[in-house]
Amino acid sequence: MSGNEAKYIREAFDTNWIAPLGPNVDAFEKEIANYVGVNEAVALSSGTAAIHLALILLGVETGDKVFCSSLTFVASANPILYQGAEPVFIDSEPETWNMSPDALKRALQDAAIEGKLPKAIIVVNLYGQSAKMNEIVALCNEFGVPMIEDAAESLGSTYKGKPSGTFGEFGIFSFNGNKIITTSGGGMLVTNDHEKAQKARFLATQARDSAQHYQHSSRGYNYRMSNILAGIGRAQLEVLEDRVKARRLIYERYAQELGSIPGLFFMSELKETHSNRWLTALTIEEMEAGFSANEVIQSLAEANIEARPVWKPLHLQPLFAGVTYYPHDEERDISEELFFKGLCLPSGSNLMIEEQLRVINVIKSAVKLKV
Numbered sequence: 407m408s409g410n411e412a413k414y415i416r417e418a419f420d421t422n423w424i425a426p427l428g429p430n431v432d433a434f435e436k437e438i439a440n441y442v443g444v445n446e447a448v449a450l451s452s453g454t455a456a457i458h459l460a461l462i463l464l465g466v467e468t469g470d471k472v473f474c475s476s477l478t479f480v481a482s483a484n485p486i487l488y489q490g491a492e493p494v495f496i497d498s499e500p501e502t503w504n505m506s507p508d509a510l511k512r513a514l515q516d517a518a519i520e521g522k523l524p525k526a527i528i529v530v531n532l533y534g535q536s537a538k539m540n541e542i543v544a545l546c547n548e549f550g551v552p553m554i555e556d557a558a559e560s561l562g563s564t565y566k567g568k569p570s571g572t573f574g575e576f577g578i579f580s581f582n583g584n585k586i587i588t589t590s591g592g593g594m595l596v597t598n599d600h601e602k603a604q605k606a607r608f609l610a611t612q613a614r615d616s617a618q619h620y621q622h623s624s625r626g627y628n629y630r631m632s633n634i635l636a637g638i639g640r641a642q643l644e645v646l647e648d649r650v651k652a653r654r655l656i657y658e659r660y661a662q663e664l665g666s667i668p669g670l671f672f673m674s675e676l677k678e679t680h681s682n683r684w685l686t687a688l689t690i691e692e693m694e695a696g697f698s699a700n701e702v703i704q705s706l707a708e709a710n711i712e713a714r715p716v717w718k719p720l721h722l723q724p725l726f727a728g729v730t731y732y733p734h735d736e737e738r739d740i741s742e743e744l745f746f747k748g749l750c751l752p753s754g755s756n757l758m759i760e761e762q763l764r765v766i767n768v769i770k771s772a773v774k775l776k777v
C-alpha cells in the first residue's frame with residue numbers, strides 16, 4: 407500500500423458509500439480512463455470479469471471461435487469457456503514471448519478458408535512486455551476480427567508511446583493482489599465506445615432494466631467493483647509510476663548482476679516499447695549454463711526464496727486437451743520452450759536492495775556449485 411488508501415476508504419465510510427457503486431468507483435474509472443487515454447473505463451470485480459464482458463459485448467456465443475495467446479494465465483481463456491465458445495491457441499514469438507504474428511496469420515488464413523473467422527482475438531502482454539501490436543492490429547484489421555487486449559500484467563507499459571491496454575476494441579486490467587497495483591481483487595474494462603461501456607455497466611449489475619420494479623430481459627452478472635476497493639485503487643494509481651520505476655530498477659539490477667552468466671537470457675524489451683517489468687523473467691539454456699531453470703528454482707526454495715516457472719502454456723493444460731493450436735512455425739513451439747527454460751524472479755515493488763542481493767547471491771553460488 408502507498409499510504410493514501412486509508413483516506414479514500416475513510417471517505418467511503420464517512421459518506422456511507424459501502425456498495426458496488428459510489429464516488430470512488432466513478433472517480434477511479436475516470437482516473438484510469440485519463441491515465442491510459444480512452445473514453446471509458448468500467449470498474450469490475452476482476453480482470454477475468456472484464457474479459458468475460460468484453461467477449462459478451464463482441465457477441466461471442468456457443469460454438470463461436472476465439473483466438474487467444476497460449477503462454478498466459480488461465481484467466482485469459484476461461485471466459486471463452488463461460489460463453490460456450492471454442493478457444494484456439496496461438497503460440498508466442500521469441501522476441502517478446504507474446505502472440506506470434508506468423509502463427510496468428512496462419513490461423514486466420516485457415517479460419518477464412520474454412521469460412522469461420524473467430525469472433526475475437528485475445529492478445530496478452532506478458533510480464534509487462536507489449537506484444538507486437540503493429541503486426542497484430544494489422545492482421546485484425548485485414549481479417550476484420552476485433553481484438554481484446556489482456557493488459558492485466560502491463561498497466562503502465564507503453565508500445566511506441568501509446569499506453570498498453572488501448573490497442574483493441576477492448577482492453578482489460580487486473581488489480582488482483584499480485585499485480586503492479588492492486589485493490590486486493592478487481593479489474594477494469596476500457597474502451598472508446600461509450601455505448602458498449604454503458605452496456606458493460608448494465609450487464610455487471612444483473613442487467614436490470616430501467617423500470618421501477620425489478621425487471622430483467624437479459625442475463626446479467628454481479629461484476630461491479632465495490633466503492634471501498636475503488637478507493638484503494640485510486641491511491642494505488644497515484645503511485646503506479648513509482649512502481650514501474652521500482653520494478654524496472656529491480657530488473658536492471660538482476661540483469662547487471664546475472665546477465666554475464668553464460669546461458670542466461672533475460673526477457674528483452676522490444677524496441678520502442680516501455681515495459682512495466684511486472685516480473686523479471688529469464689530463460690536458462692541448460693547446455694550452455696550447465697544447470698536448468700528448475701535447479702535455480704530449487705536452490706532458491708532451499709534458501710526460502712520463492713521463484714516461479716513461467717506460465718504453463720494453455721495448449722499444454724489438461725483443461726484444454728485437444729484444442730487447436732498454432733505454433734510459431736512448423737519446427738518450433740516457442741511457448742513450450744519458454745515454459746521449460748523460463749523462470750520469474752522475486753520482483754515485488756517493495757523488494758529491498760539487500761533482499762534482492764540475497765536472491766542474486768543464492769543464484770551465483772548455485773551456479774558456482776554446478777560449474
Ligand SMILES: *Cc1c(COP(=O)(O)O)cnc(C)c1O
Pocket residue numbers: 451452453454455478479481482530556558559579580581582591592593
Ligand atoms: C491476473 C491476470 C488475469 C486475471 O485477472 P483477475 O483480476 O485475477 O481476474 C488475466 N490475464 C492475465 C494475463 C493475468 O495475469
